[in-house]
Amino acid sequence: MRLVFAGTPDAAVPSLRLLAASGHEIAAVVTRRDAPVGRKRVITPSPVALVAEELGIDTVRTDRLDAAATDRIAALAPDLGVIVAYGGLVREPLLSTPKSGWINLHFSLLPRWRGAAPVQHALIAGDAVTGASVFQLVPALDAGDVFAEREYPVPSTATAGEVLAALSEEGATLLRGVVDAIAARTAAATPQAGEPTLAPKLGDDDGRIRWGESRGSVLARIRGVTPEPGAHTTLDGARVKILAARAASDDAPNLEPGALALNGREVLAGTGTEPIVVDRIQPAGKGPMNAADWWRGRRDTGTPPRAGS
Known part of the structure; x- marks a missing residue:
């Protein structure tokens, strides 16, 4: 044809x-x-x-x-x-x-x-x-x-x-x-069956992490908006992209939603249920980096950082 x-x-x-x-x-x-x-x-x-x-x-x-x-x-x-x-x-x-x-x-x-x-x-x-x-x-x-x-x-x-x-x-x-x-004139099509759901184009707010949601929902959003429009949150008032994250181990300490902590060599972030491990981030104006490297290089004010919702 x-x-x-x-x-x-x-x-x-x-x-x-x-x-x-x-x-x-x-x-x-x-x-x-x-x-x-x-x-x-x-x-x-x-x-x-x-x-x-x-x-x-x-x-x-x-x-x-x-x-x-x-x-x-x-x-x-x-x-x-x-x-x-x-x-x-x-x-x-x-x-x-x-x-x-x-x-x-x-x-x-x-x-x-x-x-x-x-x-x-x-x-x-x-x-x-x-x-x-x-x-x-x-x-x-x-x-x-x-x-x-x-x-x-x-x-x-x-x-x-x-x-x-x-x-x-x-x-x-x-x-x-x-x-x-x-x-070949052998094609046959069948009507769609079931209740439709809609998938409109994502906007920037779709990438905003809702830390109060369950761990599964937080990780699903991060995966679903990667690479576009990208998962993001705020730290100390500045926008930060979350490039990669995963579920923390069962023995990881629990944290309040949005609270961050260094656990060994991993940066943990609290959700509405269990914590996640943030593996890679991109702070505003900088390139992608390992989250643990970012933690070690940040200015320590004595107060653990908290991500905005």
């Missing part, structure tokens, strides 16, 4: 590469415009744009799938549109422009976690299993019939970034199979 592929971040790259290596033709790649990246805000093409250039595929750079973008895509006469984390909505008349419409690779087991941040919300909620789904795109958010899905048991210490990286690889294979089935 003649495909149009829409995607932007690293999570879409495995799907693009796998489809480009298949027997299908990718007429064009649609991706968001070059954007500032990093602390120096260097204008940089999206990961998908870079791979499309490497593969010699024409690219449509746009932040909105508006009338101009629709006209450019329609001129390509695609058989099927494929979208993976593009970062924008496909509306009519573009939705009906490809002969077989659009299919979407989504990183959850639909209808759970419809929206822009399914992996992050799954981890924050403490889901033991998540997965990937390929579904027919419809006007309603992530509500179309599902062609295929694959479960993924969430490792107990994995971050959202690590889970997304794994799902992007497994999902690419799932997506390729659906594209092949649509081309």
Whole structure:
């Protein structure tokens, strides 16, 4: 089939590469415009744009799938549109422009976690299993019939970034199979069943650690917002990022929520239940560092530091 592929971040790259290596033709790649990246805000093409250039595929750079973008895509006469984390909505008349419409690779087991941040919300909620789904795109958010899905048991210490990286690889294979089935006219989709839950884009406050919650909830939030938007708290009025943490041993001393203490070579932080070990942090204006090194290098006022909630 003649495909149009829409995607932007690293999570879409495995799907693009796998489809480009298949027997299908990718007429064009649609991706968001070059954007500032990093602390120096260097204008940089999206990961998908870079791979499309490497593969010699024409690219449509746009932040909105508006009338101009629709006209450019329609001129390509695609058989099927494929979208993976593009970062924008496909509306009519573009939705009906490809002969077989659009299919979407989504990183959850639909209808759970419809929206822009399914992996992050799954981890924050403490889901033991998540997965990937390929579904027919419809006007309603992530509500179309599902062609295929694959479960993924969430490792107990994995971050959202690590889970997304794994799902992007497994999902690419799932997506390729659906594209092949649509081309062979053997694809069958079934309506979503169950109560939907929503996964809107995370904001900065979603990364704020609520120290009064249970240890499991605190660790789930840290993992779920790593690397973006990042877990953070305040110490002595200054913002500090928590880059890595884990459950403390059973014999670790209990602490009040937000209280910090050095226990041997480990920095402990109290939660609403048992304490956690903070392994890596990033103080304001500094680079990432080992939490124990930070503790030894701080100015000791005689009062143990306490994290803000």
